[in-house]
Amino acid sequence: xxxxxxxxxxxxxxxxxxxxxxxxxxxSVADTRVEATVAEILQQVRTRGDAAVIEYTNRFxxxxxxxxxxxxxxxxxxxxALERIPAAERQALEAAAERVRxxxxxxxxxxxxxxxxxGTVLGQQITPMERVGIYVPGGKASYPSSVLMxxxxxxxxxxxxxxxxxxxxxxxxxxxxxxxxxIAGVDQLYTIGxxxxxxxxxxxxxxxxxxxxIVGPGNIFVAAAKRAVFGRVAIDMIAGPSxxxxxxxxxxxxxWIAMDLLSQAEHDQQAQSILLSxxxxxxxxxxxxxxxLLDELPRRxxxxxxxxxxxxxxxxxxxxxxxxxxxxxxxxxxxxxVEDPEQYLAQIRxxxxxxxxxxxxxxxxxxxxxxxxxxPTSGTARFSSPLGVxxxxxxxxxxxxxxxxxxxxxxxxxxxxxxxxxxxxxxSALYRVTE
Amino acid sequence: xxxxxxxxxxxxxxxxxxxxxxxxxxxSVADTRVEATVAEILQQVRTRGDAAVIEYTNRFxxxxxxxxxxxxxxxxxxxxALERIPAAERQALEAAAERVRxxxxxxxxxxxxxxxxxGTVLGQQITPMERVGIYVPGGKASYPSSVLMxxxxxxxxxxxxxxxxxxxxxxxxxxxxxxxxxIAGVDQLYTIGxxxxxxxxxxxxxxxxxxxxIVGPGNIFVAAAKRAVFGRVAIDMIAGPSxxxxxxxxxxxxxWIAMDLLSQAEHDQQAQSILLSxxxxxxxxxxxxxxxLLDELPRRxxxxxxxxxxxxxxxxxxxxxxxxxxxxxxxxxxxxxVEDPEQYLAQIRxxxxxxxxxxxxxxxxxxxxxxxxxxPTSGTARFSSPLGVxxxxxxxxxxxxxxxxxxxxxxxxxxxxxxxxxxxxxxSALYRVTE
Numbered sequence: 001x002x003x004x005x006x007x008x009x010x011x012x013x014x015x016x017x018x019x020x021x022x023x024x025x026x027x028s029v030a031d032t033r034v035e036a037t038v039a040e041i042l043q044q045v046r047t048r049g050d051a052a053v054i055e056y057t058n059r060f061x062x063x064x065x066x067x068x069x070x071x072x073x074x075x076x077x078x079x080x081a082l083e084r085i086p087a088a089e090r091q092a093l094e095a096a097a098e099r100v101r102x103x104x105x106x107x108x109x110x111x112x113x114x115x116x117x118x119g120t121v122l123g124q125q126i127t128p129m130e131r132v133g134i135y136v137p138g139g140k141a142s143y144p145s146s147v148l149m150x151x152x153x154x155x156x157x158x159x160x161x162x163x164x165x166x167x168x169x170x171x172x173x174x175x176x177x178x179x180x181x182x183i184a185g186v187d188q189l190y191t192i193g194x195x196x197x198x199x200x201x202x203x204x205x206x207x208x209x210x211x212x213x214i215v216g217p218g219n220i221f222v223a224a225a226k227r228a229v230f231g232r233v234a235i236d237m238i239a240g241p242s243x244x245x246x247x248x249x250x251x252x253x254x255x256w257i258a259m260d261l262l263s264q265a266e267h268d269q270q271a272q273s274i275l276l277s278x279x280x281x282x283x284x285x286x287x288x289x290x291x292x293l294l295d296e297l298p299r300r301x302x303x304x305x306x307x308x309x310x311x312x313x314x315x316x317x318x319x320x321x322x323x324x325x326x327x328x329x330x331x332x333x334x335x336x337x338v339e340d341p342e343q344y345l346a347q348i349r350x351x352x353x354x355x356x357x358x359x360x361x362x363x364x365x366x367x368x369x370x371x372x373x374x375x376p377t378s379g380t381a382r383f384s385s386p387l388g389v390x391x392x393x394x395x396x397x398x399x400x401x402x403x404x405x406x407x408x409x410x411x412x413x414x415x416x417x418x419x420x421x422x423x424x425x426x427x428s429a430l431y432r433v434t435e
Numbered sequence: 436x437x438x439x440x441x442x443x444x445x446x447x448x449x450x451x452x453x454x455x456x457x458x459x460x461x462x463s464v465a466d467t468r469v470e471a472t473v474a475e476i477l478q479q480v481r482t483r484g485d486a487a488v489i490e491y492t493n494r495f496x497x498x499x500x501x502x503x504x505x506x507x508x509x510x511x512x513x514x515x516a517l518e519r520i521p522a523a524e525r526q527a528l529e530a531a532a533e534r535v536r537x538x539x540x541x542x543x544x545x546x547x548x549x550x551x552x553x554g555t556v557l558g559q560q561i562t563p564m565e566r567v568g569i570y571v572p573g574g575k576a577s578y579p580s581s582v583l584m585x586x587x588x589x590x591x592x593x594x595x596x597x598x599x600x601x602x603x604x605x606x607x608x609x610x611x612x613x614x615x616x617x618i619a620g621v622d623q624l625y626t627i628g629x630x631x632x633x634x635x636x637x638x639x640x641x642x643x644x645x646x647x648x649i650v651g652p653g654n655i656f657v658a659a660a661k662r663a664v665f666g667r668v669a670i671d672m673i674a675g676p677s678x679x680x681x682x683x684x685x686x687x688x689x690x691w692i693a694m695d696l697l698s699q700a701e702h703d704q705q706a707q708s709i710l711l712s713x714x715x716x717x718x719x720x721x722x723x724x725x726x727x728l729l730d731e732l733p734r735r736x737x738x739x740x741x742x743x744x745x746x747x748x749x750x751x752x753x754x755x756x757x758x759x760x761x762x763x764x765x766x767x768x769x770x771x772x773v774e775d776p777e778q779y780l781a782q783i784r785x786x787x788x789x790x791x792x793x794x795x796x797x798x799x800x801x802x803x804x805x806x807x808x809x810x811p812t813s814g815t816a817r818f819s820s821p822l823g824v825x826x827x828x829x830x831x832x833x834x835x836x837x838x839x840x841x842x843x844x845x846x847x848x849x850x851x852x853x854x855x856x857x858x859x860x861x862x863s864a865l866y867r868v869t870e
Binding site for chain 1: 579851
């Protein structure tokens with residue numbers, strides 16, 4: 001990798017805004033052919049159930065399924081995988097799961113009620129969803145950490161049944177993924193994937209129960225299928241490529257920062273790694289570290305393409321300017337690698353996850369710090385949150401009027417209903433008004 | 436209206452499940468012509484900004500706009516409307532707003548942090564969205580109560596700028612709607628509507644700032660536009676027709692219950708009103724009340740069509756069976772008109788809003804009880820919540836590792852990252868591990 005293979009920008013340049021916009025530009029391309037294919041798959045599964053799921057699975061995953069029961073993996077298979085994997089990995093998965101569970105417990109929302117002076121009671125009742133589906137990609141992108149991050153919040157929320165789908169191309173499954181499902185407490189596992197798996201979860205089939213929400217990452221067909229069933233079931237956000245924004249005062253080891261940037265870049269070629277620093281010499285040093293460290297990585301080709309295509313080292317005037325820029329970018333991951341980082345927290349308005357201090361590598365958040373690694377990408381941190389327990393709970397309003405409350409409120413409602421021309425609304429309220 | 440104009444069902448009938456399914460069947464029809472029209476409007480507004488908004492608005496709303504400034508309504512116009520409306524309506528709007536504000540204040544979420552024994556700090560930071568867009572339909576369906584219900588939660592959340600769009604067909608605006616906007620604290624108001632208004636909010640134009648989330652009801656073009664921009668901005672759920680499910684022990688005045696059913700039915704022909712009771716004589720009495728009361732309503736034709744097409748009086752064996760049925764239906768509005776209704780609260784799993792007791796007309800919730808009237812329809816209460824302050828707040832995870840914490844977590848993350856074949860992740864974590 002040559003030193004010109006990552007973009008260098010300066011926030012003081014007159015055309016910086018344009019350059020930044022170009023750097024961030026990314027949009028999932030709506031592919032009408034993909035959408036048409038997915039619409040057909042959804043329709044087939046909806047009307048023909050298991051039979052359609054089996055046909056697509058045999059075709060796309062090169063399998064020889066004959067019946068729905070063959071793609072239902074028994075719980076014993078999860079336990080067996082957990083026994084098979086190396087002890088070090090099992091311990092690491094269990095340690096990670098424990099921390100993720102502990103953090104997410106704090107997100108649990110509680111029902112509340114209050115009584116007004118006239119005896120009227122108002123409140124909000126929290127209940128978990130009944131059934132949730134988790135999509136886990138197969139093959140090389142099949143990550144046990146994703147199983148933990150998607151399933152544990154649902155289980156903490158109290159979801160009755162967490163159903164997981166994971167494709168098994170050529171019949172192959174990843175033992176670490178199955179072990180993670182066992183640790184996370186996944187209730188049902190189906191070895192199917194693609195749009196047909198999303199359809200099975202959204203509509204239900206003879207073998208797959210219909211779920212209330214579908215979460216988890218997938219390829220373009222999975223994303224299109226989730227978008228198409230949105231409304232019939234809930235979905236999480238459609239994720240874009242992963243990104244990291246690092247703000248550094250120049251006093252962290254440049255190798256550490258370079259490796260943090262590379263850890264995003266190795267995800268895929270579209271991943272984005274950006275460093276902001278007021279220290280020019282530090283930017284130079286990180287650029288050198290990147291060149292050197294890149295060569296040592298097994299995934300160096302992907303990382304090099306990501307850095308060259310979407311990476312940037314940006315000179316800023318100050319940490320404050322960096323924070324302002326960060327709020328414009330609304331990054332998925334924000335590393336604040338500076339002295340006394342907590343002083344800046346109040347200035348951070350939009351970010352999926354915030355990693356404070358020189359010792360907090362973003363990768364810790366990917367696996368085991370506790371917070372979720374499913375985070376809003378592509379600037380959607382402006383309006384979205386990390387996946388959490390709250391994604392699997394829902395609220396019902398409670399209104400319980402005393403006769404006095406009904407009298408008082410009925411008059412107000414009557415007036416407003418007539419203002420809107422809704423006479424039955426008015427009368428329904430006014431029946432409960434005592435003269 | 437004849438007595439056979441509302442369906443009578445019995446949960447004990449052998450074909451009841453099928454009948455119930457038919458009764459509930461409703462699905463927004465994806466109309467490809469609408470989608471194509473909307474896609475064109477979105478594209479035009481995205482590329483040509485105000486010019487396109489003006490063209491569509493002049494065409495669809497029969498206006499003669501020449502520049503963007505003409506569809507920006509000054510704050511003074513809101514205040515003037517507030518002065519113009521009758522005092523009774525102003526007082527009712529202000530009373531409703533105060534109660535809605537008080538209830539929603541309780542939904543505010545707070546940031547939290549905790550420190551682990553090794554000094555590592557984990558937390559969740561809550562921040563409001565910056566800009567939110569509220570869609571308010573024009574013409575006859577232009578409801579001041581909707582303005583309050585959509586804008587107040589955003590303001591309580593701390594959103595910097597609440598921008599409202601409302602079409603002004605033939606230049607006409609509803610004073611009550613403008614007055615409600617003044618009371619709710621709407622920051623900016625644009626007299627535009629349709630897919631072009633959604634596009635302006637989603638992409639921004641010279642006159643309309645881009646927002647982070649778009650909420651509020653609209654016609655099929657508005658719904659299609661919201662669905663199309665979902666992901667670029669956040670949206671609320673796409674609403675179906677309004678519904679009420681009443682459970683009654685037979686001891687509430689049948690006229691009250693009939694009027695509650697009619698208050699849903701008068702919304703539109705697709706609205707759904709269902710009563711469940713174990714008391715046959717009471718079902719008969721309500722049926723009679725419906726016939727009689729219907730004739731007195733200005734919107735009797737709409738209500739009659741709604742009752743005949745989608746309404747039902749259902750005989751159940753017990754209140755418990757009624758509650759089980761209600762959980763299957765997951766109604767938008769659930770009225771539990773029985774003695775000591777609170778005893779049943781724990782059995783209610785899925786409902787948008789729960790109205791307890793004989794005195795709590797659903798209409799109170801539409802206007803002034805306090806909880807939101809934007810509620811999940813068509814069974815989506817299985818996975819959705821009322822609109823609330825939480826819809827305008829978002830969360831950022833916080834991770835701040837002590838050197839000891841980074842050491843401990845780095846080892847776990849290193850093992851798991853290598854298990855996933857992500858070497859840069861592993862090294863980034865392991866750099867912070869002290870031997």
